Amino acid sequence: MKRFLLAAVFATLWAGAALADGAISIGDPHVRLVPPTAENTGIFMVIRNQGDKDVKLIGADSPASKKAELHTVIEEGGMKKMRPVHDISVKAKGETVLKPGDYHVMLIGLTKPLQEGDIVPLTLRFDDGSSQSLQAPVRKIQVPMGPAAAMPTK
Numbered sequence: 001m002k003r004f005l006l007a008a009v010f011a012t013l014w015a016g017a018a019l020a021d022g023a024i025s026i027g028d029p030h031v032r033l034v035p036p037t038a039e040n041t042g043i044f045m046v047i048r049n050q051g052d053k054d055v056k057l058i059g060a061d062s063p064a065s066k067k068a069e070l071h072t073v074i075e076e077g078g079m080k081k082m083r084p085v086h087d088i089s090v091k092a093k094g095e096t097v098l099k100p101g102d103y104h105v106m107l108i109g110l111t112k113p114l115q116e117g118d119i120v121p122l123t124l125r126f127d128d129g130s131s132q133s134l135q136a137p138v139r140k141i142q143v144p145m146g147p148a149a150a151m152p153t154k
C-alpha cells in the first residue's frame, strides 16, 4: 500500500513537470536596432504561461553579447533609469509583456554591431527548470524615453 502511494506521488510529480515544460511560450521576440557604436541593446517579447503555476524568468543568454541581464525601468527623480532585476514573473494562465520603458532582456557588450533584419539567438531560463530558445529579429523601435535613459550607466 505504501509503495502504491509513493508511485502515485511520483506519477503526479512527473505529470506536473511535463505540463510545466509546455506551459511557457514566447510571442513576437524582437531586438531594438541601435547605432553601430552602441554596446548594448534591449530585447522585447510577450511571455505567456498556460500552466497553472506562476513561473519566473530568471536568466538569459545570447551569443550576440558578452552577457544578458533582466532589466526593468524605474523612475527616479523624474528620470527613467534601467535597473537589473533578479527575475520577471509570469502569472499562471497569464502573460508578461517585455516592452520599451518596462521589463526587457538587456544584451550587454554586443560582440558585433547589429543591423536591421539580423537574427539574434536567445535562450531564456525559468525557475521551473525549463528553458526556451528563440530567434529574435532586429527591428527599429520608437524609444518612449529620453536618449539619456536609453543606455545603462554600466
Ligand SMILES: [Cu+2]
Pocket: 042, 071, 072, 082, 083, 104, 105, 106, 152
Ligand atoms: Cu536595460
